[in-house]
Amino acid sequence: MIPTEDKPSSSVARLYDHIKDQAISFRIKPGERLNEVDLAKKLGASRTPLREALNRLTAEGLLTFERGRGFFCRELKPREIFELYQLRATLEVASVRLACESATDKELDEVKDFLLETGTDRGSLSSEQLVEFDEIFHERIVSFTRNSEMARVLKNVNERIKFFRWVDMDNRRNETQHEHRNILQAICARDVDKAAELMNRHITRRLDQITAAVKEGYARIYMGSEGLDLD
Amino acid sequence: MIPTEDKPSSSVARLYDHIKDQAISFRIKPGERLNEVDLAKKLGASRTPLREALNRLTAEGLLTFERGRGFFCRELKPREIFELYQLRATLEVASVRLACESATDKELDEVKDFLLETGTDRGSLSSEQLVEFDEIFHERIVSFTRNSEMARVLKNVNERIKFFRWVDMDNRRNETQHEHRNILQAICARDVDKAAELMNRHITRRLDQITAAVKEGYARIYMGSEGLDLD
DNA sequence: TATTTCTAAACTGTATTCAATTTTGGAGAG
DNA sequence: CTCTCCAAAATTGAATACAGTTTAGAAATA
Structure with missing residues (x-):
């Protein structure tokens, strides 16, 4: 920051x-x-x-x-994660709306290329790496808003939920790239409402989903990611 | 914070x-x-x-x-203010959308009362006082989201643009309360799209408007609010 | 055994000191 | 007059010292 x-x-x-x-x-x-x-x-x-x-x-x-x-x-509280996700969805949806208006075709092509390059062999990548690619995609979209304050808030939100996203990504490794492509297509088509709807769906999590993933997160924190390695 | x-x-x-x-x-x-x-x-x-x-x-x-x-x-830059306003509009619009779903009638009545109490004799109030009332109204709306992270971001945004809002309020002292009433009516009617549209209009500023007000802001800072009191 | 009390150790909050870096202003040159 | 250089003063970055507060653990009590 x-x-x-x-x-x-x-x-x-x-x-x-x-x-x-x-x-x-x-x-x-x-x-x-x-x-x-x-x-x-x-x-x-x-x-x-x-x-x-x-x-x-x-x-x-x-x-x-x-x-x-x-x-x-800070603690790892489902309610807090839920609120951060809601905030994130709000800003990411606003970003794709602005992106539909502001992004140049050249810029969008570059994002397309990025999705192609990072779309293969996802099975062998760690969830950390997948989240990294995911973040890059979203940062690209947000950059099209030309609004550094929005980008700043989103960056902070992402830092605070990053751990949670690693957990969450393990359950969704194959869906996210597909969703990214659909979002990008809607932006390229300058279809504001569709892009917004797709992004909102991509990001929104229900509180019960978050609670379940937070439980898994605690297991990782206290048992380690290699299994029951108590420390 | x-x-x-x-x-x-x-x-x-x-x-x-x-x-x-x-x-x-x-x-x-x-x-x-x-x-x-x-x-x-x-x-x-x-x-x-x-x-x-x-x-x-x-x-x-x-x-x-x-x-x-x-x-x-920090500097007082029109572009930065513009971005903060855009961010603010995004979050306030999302807030009224959520408020239409979540706010109880009792809560909305309290805001109505607040607007009645603060609606009279605006000519004699300082722009600082008017911005204060304005902030309270908006904080009430945001509280209906039950999202403390959104509230937190908006609080920070408001702190950073507060000076600008004092300047801006001098040019709009009579309109804002009227707009607040309309927004609140739309929320009470649970008319999501209308509330969102009204709030967006209430908040959005064009960059040229902001630039003009920033110039006025500099005059205040360097000449004092009592006229040409150089210090 | 569980709970309470007390004390010493440990830790936090902040003042002071010291070292490194930046700024200021004067002198000299063009 | 402007620009450059340089030395001294001032300021910033960080270590250390000290005072106040909190914690941990032992002893006493129920």
């Missing part, structure tokens, strides 16, 4: 990036309290830049803060 | 609130560089909590940061 500087990587930025990755992937567990002294030592810095990084991540919703108790990893 | 704690007000929170108000209102001027030493002395704290507060405000988009140069007030 805070742009990377042109200058030598600062301590704050390095810490921010590192902890962000850990928070996104729930390698820091939901609700886990961060010990500043340990973390600073482990990351080779003092508490001063560490706290600066933690403040940024808190403002972005990846961590939470309690005065006197310190910083914590 | 970061919730106020139940505990004694911390130095960071106090500094955050104070600087936030200054940034929202452009009492810190667009692009102005913040001097940490001076500011810390002026606010009666050390640089450590000050920098923590500044990091939060930067992540929220009210300030900007350059490594080696420090923290700055």
Whole structure:
């Protein structure tokens, strides 16, 4: 969220990036309290830049803060994921509407090419890789809005639901690319309502679906992705 | 954005609130560089909590940061305001759609009452007060979505455009309440499309309109709101 | 055994100090 | 007059020190 500087990587930025990755992937567990002294030592810095990084991540919703108790990893709550999905759907639908008006044929061809390149041999890709491709597709669409504030919000939403999307992708590995193609076709046809409907359907999740996937997410976090590897 | 704690007000929170108000209102001027030493002395704290507060405000988009140069007030750019308005319109339209489905009649009656109470004698109110009422109306609508993430994004957007809205309100003091009533009527009638259309019209601004109001905004910032009071 | 109390250790909040970097302003040259 | 260079002052980035608060675990009590 805070742009990377042109200058030598600062301590704050390095810490921010590192902890962000850990928070996104729930390698820091939901609700886990961060010990500043340990973390600073482990990351080779003092508490001063560490706290600066933690403040940024808190403002972005990846961590939470309690005065006197310190910083914590955000929880993994179905209701929160549901709300983020609803927000995401709202913005992605608005994006395809704007894309139908603003995207050039050349730009859309490039997205078509991207879908072709990433459409093959999906069975062998990890869900992380699939989500990565999925994100790139959506980022392309959002870029057609020429609205950097929308892109910024969506980026933050995506960071906060990324872990959840890895889980979700395992149950939908084959559908999403098909859906992407249909969405893109509707945009190319400048069929606003169809594109909006397809995107909304592509993204919307019911709360019970989310709850089920969150349960699976907890299993991954606490048992590891290789099975019952308790740690 | 970061919730106020139940505990004694911390130095960071106090500094955050104070600087936030200054940034929202452009009492810190667009692009102005913040001097940490001076500011810390002026606010009666050390640089450590000050920098923590500044990091939060930067992540929220009210300030900007350059490594080696420090923290700055965000600029007042028409394009950015335009994008924030577009984002706002997207979310407010989605909100009235959800409100048509979710809001109880009792809740809507309360908003009606609010509009009645705040509908009289608008000529004597400051544009700040009018924007305040305007915000309350919109917050009520957004609360009907039961989506705290949408509310959160809208809150941030509103903070970042608040100054602009004061300027804009001076040119529209009589229209907005009328528009609010129409929007509310459409919601009460559960007429989704009409409510959405009215809200969209209520919020959308063309870039040229925004540019003109931003110019006026600069005049206020640099000449003061009492006329040519150069400071 | 479970619960409560208490104390020391650990941690958080912040002030101070120090090192590195940027800015400012004066002097000199064209 | 403008531009460049340079040194000193000022500022930013971060480490360390200190004070206040919270936590963990042991001891006492029911």
